[in-house]
Amino acid sequence: METCMRRYDAGKDGFIDLMELKLMMEKLGAPQTHLGLKNMIKEVDEDLDSKLSFREFLLIFRKAAAGELQEDSGLHALARLSEIDVSTEGVKGAKSFFEAKVQAINEASRFEEEIKAEQEEKKKQAEELKQRKAAFKELQSTFKQ
Numbered sequence: 001m002e003t004c005m006r007r008y009d010a011g012k013d014g015f016i017d018l019m020e021l022k023l024m025m026e027k028l029g030a031p032q033t034h035l036g037l038k039n040m041i042k043e044v045d046e047d048l049d050s051k052l053s054f055r056e057f058l059l060i061f062r063k064a065a066a067g068e069l070q071e072d073s074g075l076h077a078l079a080r081l082s083e084i085d086v087s088t089e090g091v092k093g094a095k096s097f098f099e100a101k102v103q104a105i106n107e108a109s110r111f112e113e114e115i116k117a118e119q120e121e122k123k124k125q126a127e128e129l130k131q132r133k134a135a136f137k138e139l140q141s142t143f144k145q
Contacts, residue, residue, distance in 0.1 A: 016052040
């Protein structure tokens with residue numbers, strides 16, 4: 001998946017923007033309208049930067065595997081067209097494809113773990129802030145007496 005993304009990342013900035021997505025979909029044989037492309041990005045764009053990071057690119061395939069994409073959507077077409085055809089690729093091609101899939105899943109799991117760790121850290125910081133405020137209020141009340 002990473003090589004697929006790099007292949008279409010013409011700007012070499014680690015993101016797939018609207019025009020790069022348009023080119024990708026055309027080369028995969030599923031051209032989309034401008035509005036369709038915008039909707040494709042919008043559906044998985046977590047950080048709302050109007051372009052796809054590698055994590056968001058992987059999210060397309062996760063949603064496809066979970067059946068969360070509409071059958072007629074451009075993202076469903078992208079996920080379907082990116083699958084391997086063993087009859088043309090052969091067993092070695094399928095092997096590398098599935099190894100890449102496993103690596104992508106592991107990568108996604110790592111991202112989930114990082115997100116959970118960040119959320120736990122934010123909760124911890126919020127709790128510490130709450131405790132500091134309570135301690136301050138307590139000290140403040142001693143001066144008011």
